[in-house]
Amino acid sequence: MISCIRRAKTKLLIAFLFSLATTFGLSTPGAAQGGVGLKPEDPAIVSAGEALYKNNCVVCHSVGDDVVVGPGLKGINERRAQPWLISWIKNSQALIQSGDKDAVAVYNQFNKQAMPSFAFSDEEVVSILTYIKSAESVAAETAGPASGAETAPGQNVGTDAVGAVGGYLDIVLVVLIVVLIVLVVTLLLITSLLKNYLNKNKQLDEYDAEVVNQRFDFSKVYKSKAVRTLVVLIFVVVLLDLGLNKVMGIGIQEGYAPKQPIAFSHKLHAGEHQIDCNYCHTTVYKGKSASIPSANICMNCHSQIKAESPEIQKIYKAIERNKPIEWVRIHNLPDLAYFNHAQHTQVAGVECQTCHGPIQEMEVVYQYSPLTMGWCIDCHRETPLNTEGNAYYDNLVKLHEQSSKGAFTVASNGGTECSKCHY
Ligand code: HEC
Ligand code: HEC
Ligand code: HEC
Ligand code: HEC
Ligand code: HEC
Ligand code: HEC
Structure with missing residues (x-):
């Protein structure tokens, strides 16, 4: 139920930001060039x-x-x-x-x-x-x-559209507060100057003197309706801001490395024995998802190798019971985002390690990249398209060269448009 509400809220938020982004030209290819x-x-x-x-x-x-x-x-x-x-x-x-x-x-x-x-x-x-x-x-x-973030690859500083908007809001807030403080101080100075002047130089009647020398009455201020409303408002805004940051943080699980039901080691299989990734992740060059190997694939080798080991016996048991091995999922994007492996591995030729880190050295797989929107978009802004020998791109490359001098990045082909990753 709660997650349902959250999803609905997120959809609304996306729609809202969508329109914001279009207004500010965030998603237009040109905007991404400067970086x-x-x-x-x-x-x-x-x-x-x-x-x-x-x-x-x-x-x-x-x-x-x-x-x-x-x-x-x-x-x-x-x-x-x-x-x-x-x-x-x-x-x-x-x-x-x-x-x-x-x-x-x-x-x-x-x-x-x-x-x-x-x-x-x-x-x-x-x-x-x-x-x-x-x-x-x-x-x-x-x-x-900003350039610090660019020159330190491997470190994925989130500079996504949402973050940028948040950054501007913060700056505007700080400026407003400073202006307010300056105003209050100036006003206080003027009042005290006036008071001194009046007391010294003017003969005041009793009533005027009372007004001029009136003490500042805090309880009155405290009871005033306007002030109370203001305090409540500020409180609500702060709470909302905190809440929003929490929501943005949901699902970021860099370094997540759950214990798996079988002590399977990528270091041993992909590292020492150099078994190709797609020997096990069979759809990684063809499909949307990479797929996790079934027990049968393990059996290609383990019907012979180390068959008596207790860890390998677990594979046998799974097959006997006709139940899949219950691997714990590590990488998991929320439903609202679309990611396709074939597009990145086959079409673009990005190495697995760019996104998943040195898997061939991992005893236990952990999540290497943050998998945030900012992470996706940063790479789309920086990476030139792999257009060589791909006739689909010939015309697009020509068009791009006529209109812009920068590299033909994923972003300049529309790879930062919201609809590319959000349905
Ligand atoms: C011998 C089979 C095999 C080979 C070869 C192999 N993997 Fe895996 N991979 C698995 C199994 C089984 C799991 C699930 C258990 C785990 O997470 O360790 C897995 C999990 C993963 C995961 C985490 C999936 C998740 O749950 O999010 C990634 C990423 C991954 N492999 C990438 C690679 C890469 C990159 C290579 C090549 C360098 C590779 N694998 C080679 C069998 C293999
Ligand atoms: C292409 C061959 C191949 C495939 C496929 C394969 N393995 Fe292995 N596996 C090996 C080799 C080689 C060893 C090292 C054996 C040794 O140390 O003598 C090994 C070792 C292991 C070990 C350590 C066993 C021990 O007790 O030392 C485990 C656990 C294991 N594999 C699990 C799996 C699982 C789970 C799968 C399926 C996802 C799988 N393997 C697929 C070749 C393979
Ligand atoms: C551009 C970044 C990127 C590259 C390159 C990439 N992956 Fe992934 N991988 C991801 C993301 C993002 C997810 C999470 C997908 C999801 O939750 O829908 C993922 C998930 C996985 C999973 C978990 C199961 C699944 O399909 O969701 C495996 C296994 C995996 N990747 C293996 C590989 C292998 C093997 C390669 C190289 C041949 C590779 N990946 C290349 C980003 C990448
Ligand atoms: C899997 C990790 C890995 C990858 C990928 C890798 N390197 Fe290295 N590189 C190292 C290590 C480790 C060293 C230190 C020397 C050693 O231990 O072999 C090194 C050393 C170097 C050096 C020598 C530095 C010096 O001070 O003399 C250069 C140059 C270099 N790498 C360039 C590259 C380039 C260019 C690429 C990409 C085409 C690359 N490396 C890819 C791990 C890597
Ligand atoms: C390491 C760099 C890298 C990362 C990280 C990355 N991408 Fe990409 N992405 C690319 C490249 C390169 C292409 C261009 C592929 C092509 O030639 O069509 C691309 C293309 C795409 C496209 C197709 C765009 C189009 O114009 O048709 C989508 C959708 C996409 N990526 C989604 C994602 C999502 C979602 C994530 C984050 C979970 C992500 N990407 C992370 C490099 C990356
Ligand atoms: C390259 C792919 C990509 C593009 C382009 C993209 N997004 Fe996203 N977006 C993602 C991914 C991946 C996530 C999930 C991130 C996570 O789980 O932390 C996400 C999450 C979100 C969320 C939800 C945040 C949350 O905490 O659940 C909102 C809102 C959003 N995007 C809005 C937008 C808007 C507006 C645009 C257009 C300016 C846009 N996105 C463009 C990939 C993209």
């Missing part, structure tokens, strides 16, 4: 590099100083020679085994974690390096809170 400040000279290379970086490197690296899994890549172009970087990124293990001093040093410094190899061409590696360089200079030019 991605790239160097004017080679935007094509930079945006190609950005896409490669976001799809392959962001999981383990930041373009700043922060260590994620590997070192922060700020200043990497100065720290290392380009040929070194190209061979490192293509195959760091080979470079380490060749005995290169620098390579062995970073490898040891990061506890001999092997960075994966990438089958990139030299141009592709150079484009990534160009992007890293441009991200540094963008950060240096516009050192503010």
Whole structure:
């Protein structure tokens, strides 16, 4: 019942914000452009590099100083020679085994974690390096809170439409309060000046003197109807604001890692034994949802492997009883949002790890990304569309190039319109 009311309220809220957003042009493609400040000279290379970086490197690296899994890549172009970087990124293990001093040093410094190899061409590696360089200079030019959020990938600061509106309201409120305080202080000063002046320089009759020297009567103020209404109003507004923030926080479960009925390890299966994700999540490249494997898929191997282990016996029992294994669901968007895996994995070519983190290292899966609206929209604003070899986009790309100089991002194709994600 309560959740039903909440859903109805949310629908109303969406409709309201929908109209707000259209009024303020929040959802128009142009509005999203300003955020991605790239160097004017080679935007094509930079945006190609950005896409490669976001799809392959962001999981383990930041373009700043922060260590994620590997070192922060700020200043990497100065720290290392380009040929070194190209061979490192293509195959760091080979470079380490060749005995290169620098390579062995970073490898040891990061506890001999092997960075994966990438089958990139030299141009592709150079484009990534160009992007890293441009991200540094963008950060240096516009050192503010907004650019801070942009230069720290992996950290998903929610700057969604709802948050932006809330931010403006806060600023307006603070300004109003400051103006009010200044007004009150000035008025008090004027009264006291006038009072002194009148008392000193004018002969007042008894009645006037009483008025001028009247004490400020708090109980009168307290009893006044206007003041009471005002206090109640302020109270209600504060409560509503708190309530709204609570509602916005519902369902954000970053780091959620429930105990599963069988001690299944992605680190063992996807990491050490390198079983493809879609061997088990069979619809992840074809369908809306990724799907959780049935016990039969486990049996392809476990009819032979470790069949006597108590954990594996649980799979046998499930099959005997003809009951599915009751895995606890970790990622769960509310019904009001539409998300499609195939669109992101197959069409856009986004790696699982960009959204789900280093699953192949997880003993127990946890929710890596916040899965908030701001998170979806931030990525849609920053990510260029993967249009190569996709005839569907040929005309759209031409149209975009005529009307705008920025990268052809998901957002510029309408990926921040409310109706794309909300039915
Ligand atoms: C799974 C995690 C992971 C991914 C993905 C990854 N790296 Fe790394 N990277 C590391 C680790 C860890 C190191 C530290 C050296 C070591 O332990 O091998 C490193 C080191 C580096 C270095 C050397 C830094 C230095 O100070 O010399 C560069 C350059 C680099 N990575 C670039 C990239 C680029 C570019 C990508 C994307 C194409 C990428 N990495 C993807 C984990 C990763
Ligand atoms: C051998 C089969 C298998 C392979 C291979 C596998 N998974 Fe899984 N995956 C599972 C099972 C079983 C679950 C449910 C239990 C759990 O959460 O650990 C699961 C759960 C998940 C979840 C959480 C689902 C939820 O409840 O929200 C994600 C995300 C995930 N896998 C991603 C991946 C990715 C990415 C890869 C490849 C790197 C991968 N999986 C490879 C079997 C597999
Ligand atoms: C493609 C083959 C393959 C598939 C499919 C597979 N596994 Fe495994 N699994 C392995 C291998 C290999 C091991 C490691 C065995 C060892 O340590 O000797 C393993 C180990 C395990 C273990 C640890 C057993 C122990 O006692 O050490 C569990 C639990 C497990 N798997 C559960 C599952 C579940 C649940 C599924 C289905 C969602 C599944 N596996 C699917 C290959 C597979
Ligand atoms: C663009 C971000 C993104 C990418 C890329 C992505 N996922 Fe997901 N994944 C999600 C979201 C969001 C959900 C929650 C969906 C929901 O609740 O409807 C999810 C849910 C899941 C689940 C839980 C079951 C389900 O289908 O809802 C599994 C398993 C999963 N993902 C596996 C994968 C695998 C494997 C890959 C890579 C082949 C992958 N994901 C790539 C965002 C992503
Ligand atoms: C890592 C980046 C990334 C994240 C995170 C992400 N998306 Fe996307 N999304 C993309 C890309 C890239 C495309 C473009 C796919 C294409 O070429 O059609 C896209 C396309 C879409 C589309 C189709 C848009 C259109 O114009 O047809 C929808 C709907 C969508 N995403 C929903 C979501 C939702 C909902 C979430 C959050 C739960 C989300 N996305 C998170 C990268 C992302
Ligand atoms: C790229 C996909 C995407 C777009 C575009 C999008 N949303 Fe959302 N929205 C989401 C997701 C995902 C959620 C669920 C977030 C959560 O559970 O925290 C959500 C939740 C909401 C909620 C409910 C908040 C709550 O706490 O339940 C409202 C209201 C909302 N969106 C309004 C809008 C409006 C208005 C627009 C147009 C300006 C819009 N959305 C555009 C993905 C999107």
